[in-house]
Amino acid sequence: MSAADATVVRMAQASTLIDLRSRLTGSLLLPGDDGYDDARRAWNLAVDQRPAAVAIPADVADVQQIVRSAAANGLGVLTQPNGHSAGADLDDVVLIRPRAFDEVTIDVDRRVARVGAGVNWGRVLTALDGSGLVALAGSNPEVNTVAYSLAGGHSLFARSYGLQSPAVTAVELVDASGEVARVTQDSDPELMWALRGAGGLFGVVTTIEFSLFDGDELYGGKLTFTSDRASDLLSAVFELARSEPTLGLAFGMMNFPDAPFVPEPMRGKTLASVDVLHIGGFAGGNQIIAPLRALGTPVSDSTAVFGIGSLAEVAAEPTNPMLYEDWSSASSGYDATSAQRLVDAFFEASAAGLTRIEVRPFGGSLLAGSRDHAVAGRIDAASYVGASVIGPSLESLAAAERAFAPLDAAVASTPATGDVPTFLDGRATLGDAFDPSAIARLKALKAQRDPSDVIRGARRLSA
Numbered sequence: 001m002s003a004a005d006a007t008v009v010r011m012a013q014a015s016t017l018i019d020l021r022s023r024l025t026g027s028l029l030l031p032g033d034d035g036y037d038d039a040r041r042a043w044n045l046a047v048d049q050r051p052a053a054v055a056i057p058a059d060v061a062d063v064q065q066i067v068r069s070a071a072a073n074g075l076g077v078l079t080q081p082n083g084h085s086a087g088a089d090l091d092d093v094v095l096i097r098p099r100a101f102d103e104v105t106i107d108v109d110r111r112v113a114r115v116g117a118g119v120n121w122g123r124v125l126t127a128l129d130g131s132g133l134v135a136l137a138g139s140n141p142e143v144n145t146v147a148y149s150l151a152g153g154h155s156l157f158a159r160s161y162g163l164q165s166p167a168v169t170a171v172e173l174v175d176a177s178g179e180v181a182r183v184t185q186d187s188d189p190e191l192m193w194a195l196r197g198a199g200g201l202f203g204v205v206t207t208i209e210f211s212l213f214d215g216d217e218l219y220g221g222k223l224t225f226t227s228d229r230a231s232d233l234l235s236a237v238f239e240l241a242r243s244e245p246t247l248g249l250a251f252g253m254m255n256f257p258d259a260p261f262v263p264e265p266m267r268g269k270t271l272a273s274v275d276v277l278h279i280g281g282f283a284g285g286n287q288i289i290a291p292l293r294a295l296g297t298p299v300s301d302s303t304a305v306f307g308i309g310s311l312a313e314v315a316a317e318p319t320n321p322m323l324y325e326d327w328s329s330a331s332s333g334y335d336a337t338s339a340q341r342l343v344d345a346f347f348e349a350s351a352a353g354l355t356r357i358e359v360r361p362f363g364g365s366l367l368a369g370s371r372d373h374a375v376a377g378r379i380d381a382a383s384y385v386g387a388s389v390i391g392p393s394l395e396s397l398a399a400a401e402r403a404f405a406p407l408d409a410a411v412a413s414t415p416a417t418g419d420v421p422t423f424l425d426g427r428a429t430l431g432d433a434f435d436p437s438a439i440a441r442l443k444a445l446k447a448q449r450d451p452s453d454v455i456r457g458a459r460r461l462s463a
């Protein structure tokens with residue numbers, strides 16, 4: 001298309017969007033409008049996304065109008081509640097902020113939660129407190145429940161109960177033609193298979209329902225050690241993962257800045273930690289994690305018996321928007337040699353600006369799962385390895401690729417196929433999470449249900 005033709009198309013789209021705005025109960029912001037810059041901002045502040053418009057629908061009818069108008073005018077639609085996974089080019093995209101869909105209903109008898117597209121995990125966990133049931137929520141309360149549930153969703157419960165996507169029982173959405181559907185295993189098994197892992201590509205989801213699991217009493221927390229214990233700690237984590245297939249485990253190393261906002265004893269230090277979660281009480285949990293305590297006196301220890309409402313305190317991650325570049329990989333390494341290699345790579349990468357690394361052993365129920373009803377129903381890799389370079393400025397992220405190089409080299413010797421889609425970094429496609437036959441099946445479904453590619457996802461199906 002010539003530059004002149006592109007300008008004509010853009011002007012036509014702008015006039016369509018102005019017309020759309022006049023028909024919505026909710027709001028729609030265009031470039032230049034007051035509030036557009038606030039509305040387009042992603043949680044990852046390093047991403048400068050400039051969508052054709054930002055829509056804040058008030059109800060399902062608004063979502064239908066947005067999708068139909070975009071489809072009729074050659075625009076795409078991407079739903080982005082927060083923007084942890086932001087990074088796609090949004091020039092020809094209407095970005096939907098689904099904050100009006102704020103339902104949280106817990107049905108204890110049926111052991112099902114019903115959650116709207118605008119709800120982050122923190123609210124769901126608070127609603128579950130005291131119910132005796134747990135949801136398979138991840139480490140951060142500010143992650144959106146629907147986004148996480150549509151794309152795998154790995155929690156400290158995963159080795160007991162599997163990923164969150166297979167636990168999804170119903171999805172209410174507006175499809176690429178603007179029709180409303182309630183999708184279940186019985187109503188549309190092929191679409192349900194895809195929504196359970198590759199979900200963002202098939203509609204604007206307004207509400208989901210998912211199963212809840214037993215977890216009356218939980219024991220766990222974070223044990224933090226000095227960095228000279230790091231490789232012994234990661235080896236012990238791998239050994240525990242093998243001997244205790246239901247224990248939730250996440251190893252981390254972090255270079256804490258020497259800044260007043262960082263509390264002692266972390267300020268200016270490099271520390272190694274492990275997050276643990278045992279479904280059960282103190283006696284059993286404390287005994288199971290004895291090999292970790294045997295490594296020496298920790299710098300800090302937050303292990304305790306707690307309820308599901310306090311789950312986010314285990315990882316105690318920051319919840320404010322930040323500037324970051326992420327890197328991730330699946331790995332087949334599960335032994336002392338790969339532990340040493342990853343810790344060495346962390347130190348080498350730190351010299352080039354790396355902030356943190358995380359290793360989560362898979363196995364347990366993740367390996368026993370099935371892909372019959374969920375594209376993300378089973379994970380074959382032994383572990384996930386993730387890392388980040390975190391701000392303070394855009395300039396400090398410029399060397400991120402150099403910082404990630406030692407990690408690429410470390411995992412190259414323990415390659416693994418498949419990953420959890422929520423863990424994919426900005427360079428990845430869904431082809432890095434699913435095998436080629438699953439990608440072919442997803443492409444066929446996408447071509448059938450959304451041939452004009454109206455619904456955009458955070459990650460493409462393939463390069």
Ligand SMILES: Cc1cc2nc3c(=O)[nH]c(=O)nc-3n(C[C@H](O)[C@H](O)[C@H](O)COP(=O)(O)OP(=O)(O)OC[C@H]3O[C@@H](n4cnc5c(N)ncnc54)[C@H](O)[C@@H]3O)c2cc1C
Pocket residue numbers: 043078079080081082083084085086098117137138139140142143144145146147148150151152153154155199200201203204205206317420422423456457458459
């Ligand atoms: C600090 C932090 C901790 C994390 N911890 C974990 C963890 O423990 N386990 C884990 O598995 N992942 C974890 N993640 C990854 C997280 O699950 C993904 O980034 C996920 O995409 C959710 O991010 P979000 O809430 O910002 O959603 P967004 O980035 O806003 O959305 C992600 C994508 O989901 C799709 N989507 C979202 N809502 C809808 C909808 N209503 N309809 C259709 N499509 C939709 C879209 O394609 C969208 O681009 C973490 C991320 C961060 C930043």
